[in-house]
Amino acid sequence: MPIIDLRSDTVTQPTEEMREAMARAEVGDDVYGEDPTVNALEELAAQKVGKERALFVPSGTMGNLVAVLTHTQRGDEVLLEAESHIYYYEVGGLSAVAGTIPRLIQGDHGWISPEQLEAHIRPRDLHFPPPRLLCLENTHNRAGGRAFTPEQITRTCAVARRYGLKIHLDGARIFNASVALGVDARALTRDVDSVMFCLSKGLSAPVGSILAGEREFIERARKARKMLGGGMRQAGVLAACGIIALETMIPRLAEDHRRARMLATGLARIPGLSVDVEGVQTNIVLVEIEGPDGDAREVVQRLRSFGILVNAVGKRTIRLVTHRHITDEDVEKTLEAFSAATKSL
Numbered sequence: 001m002p003i004i005d006l007r008s009d010t011v012t013q014p015t016e017e018m019r020e021a022m023a024r025a026e027v028g029d030d031v032y033g034e035d036p037t038v039n040a041l042e043e044l045a046a047q048k049v050g051k052e053r054a055l056f057v058p059s060g061t062m063g064n065l066v067a068v069l070t071h072t073q074r075g076d077e078v079l080l081e082a083e084s085h086i087y088y089y090e091v092g093g094l095s096a097v098a099g100t101i102p103r104l105i106q107g108d109h110g111w112i113s114p115e116q117l118e119a120h121i122r123p124r125d126l127h128f129p130p131p132r133l134l135c136l137e138n139t140h141n142r143a144g145g146r147a148f149t150p151e152q153i154t155r156t157c158a159v160a161r162r163y164g165l166k167i168h169l170d171g172a173r174i175f176n177a178s179v180a181l182g183v184d185a186r187a188l189t190r191d192v193d194s195v196m197f198c199l200s201k202g203l204s205a206p207v208g209s210i211l212a213g214e215r216e217f218i219e220r221a222r223k224a225r226k227m228l229g230g231g232m233r234q235a236g237v238l239a240a241c242g243i244i245a246l247e248t249m250i251p252r253l254a255e256d257h258r259r260a261r262m263l264a265t266g267l268a269r270i271p272g273l274s275v276d277v278e279g280v281q282t283n284i285v286l287v288e289i290e291g292p293d294g295d296a297r298e299v300v301q302r303l304r305s306f307g308i309l310v311n312a313v314g315k316r317t318i319r320l321v322t323h324r325h326i327t328d329e330d331v332e333k334t335l336e337a338f339s340a341a342t343k344s345l
Contacts, residue, residue, distance in 0.1 A: 001307040004330045008311070009173075009201040009256070009283060009323035017248070018205065018241040027236035030056070031226070037236030041243050045210040048246055049174070049195050050186035053218035055211045055225060056239055060085075060172045062230050063196035063211040065093045068133065069224040070217060071166045071193070074099030076132035079120060079165070081107040083142040086135050086170055097228075101129045109279070110140030111148050114159045121163050134160045137170040138188060139177045142313070144276070145260075145284030147177035150187040157191035169195040172209070176202060176282040179253045193217065202253050202283060202323055203245035207238045249324075256283040256322040259331050263320055266335040272342045285320040286313070289342070299341055306337035 005011045014022075028034035038056050046054040057063040064086050068078060078094055080087055082104040086094060094100050105112050105120050112134075122128050136153070139145045153169075160167050169192040171177070171185075178185040189195045194213035199205035211221055225231060232238075264280040267273050267287050274288040289296050296312035303310055313319045320334070 003307050003309060004326065004334055005309045006320040006322065006326065006334065007309050008321045012200070012202065012204040012323050012325060014206045014241050015204055015244065015249075018244045021240035021244050022237045025236040025240035027234035029233050030235045031231040031233060035234060035236045035239070037243070038239040041239040041246075042210070044243060044246055046212050048185055049171075049189045049197065049212050051189070051195070051212035052215045053213065055218050055221050056232075056235060056242070057209050057211055057225055057230050058207060058232065060170070060196055060198045060209040061090045061093070062225070062228055063209045064090060064135075064168070064170055065097060065228065066211055066221050066224045066230070067168045067194045067196060067213075068094050068098045068100060068135075069227075070221045071133045071168060072098060072100050073132070075101070075129055077101045077103050077129040078133045078135060079103045079105060079112075079117065079131060080135040081105055081110055081112050081137060081140070083107070083110060083140070084135060084137050084170065085141050085172065086137070088142060100133070103131070109146050110137060110143030111146070111152060112136065112156055114155045117156055117159045121165075131163065131165060134165045134167045135170060136167065136192070139173045139180075139282050139284070141172070141284070144279055144286040145173070145176065145282035146279065147180045147281045148188075149181060150183060150190075153188060154191050167192040167194075171195045171197045173198065173201060173282065175250045176253050176257070179250065180257055180282050199242040199245045202256055203249040204324055205238070205241040205245040208242055210242070252324065253283070256324065256326070257281070259322045259326055259328065260285050260320075262328070262331045263322065263334065266331070267338060270335070270339050270342060273338065283322045285322075287318050287320070289316045289318070302341035303337055306341065308334050308337045
């Protein structure tokens with residue numbers, strides 16, 4: 001039975017062009033700064049998000065942790081949205097490794113408004129950890145891939161600046177936000193000090209993420225990357241895929257968004273399911289199982305018997321993520337499987 005994998009866009013396979021680029025990549029020792037393909041990727045990536053320098057890292061989780069380590073000192077307070085990926089899915093690294101204290105803000109569909117941020121910044125006091133860093137997320141994973149506009153970012157960042165905070169953007173899917181909003185990615189990153197984005201999700205590279213910021217920040221971040229074990233050697237074979245991803249894969253993200261809306265619209269018509277169709281802006285769909293006996297994990301197991309792979313992200317919530325391996329036909333088959341799997345609910 002063919003498998004339709006909607007668990008995440010991390011399951012994407014490299015394109016044939018990427019595989020060919022890996023085979024012919026010119027390489028050197030990146031820890032010494034001598035891998036020409038890594039250097040070319042970092043230069044291109046910095047340009048894409050409007051920053052002076054960039055750093056190639058093995059994963060988005062490492063990129064975010066490197067940013068926290070570089071912006072803060074142990075005992076500093078980091079303000080972030082309560083459902084943010086950095087807090088929720090990154091193994092507590094901001095505390096366990098960076099030694100920082102999270103201050104959580106329950107945002108509106110994942111976004112921290114200027115008023116909310118101001119209300120959560122405490123006055124300087126001997127008893128409180130010093131507030132040092134604000135972390136934002138765009139698109140927001142647990143909010144169903146919501147994309148936040150340049151105007152929203154500017155207004156919230158203005159408050160952070162007024163209180164002397166540094167600002168890091170977890171932009172794992174920043175190009176999904178860019179495509180969905182019809183704006184250049186640089187408009188979404190101009191107000192932040194650093195940004196991380198993934199090459200290995202919708203852009204289909206097999207490995208890697210980028211951390212970008214000003215020159216001095218990246219120089220310090222490079223040392224943090226080394227400390228965490230992220231100093232790769234002949235990494236150009238991976239960076240070559242990242243170059244292809246940034247040069248060719250961004251515009252096609254619109255297809256993933258279109259198919260996500262197809263899924264959302266179809267799922268909303270199935271009895272026993274609830275979907276905020278208007279809230280599906282990018283490639284993530286959250287579907288709620290209704291009824292007193294609704295159990296997302298049970299539905300996930302039923303769907304697996306139909307060859308559909310999805311993830312439960314709550315007791316009643318299932319997440320589906322579209323990507324370049326999902327076709328219109330796959331969407332139709334998924335809707336048929338959901339209808340069958342939820343019929344008895």
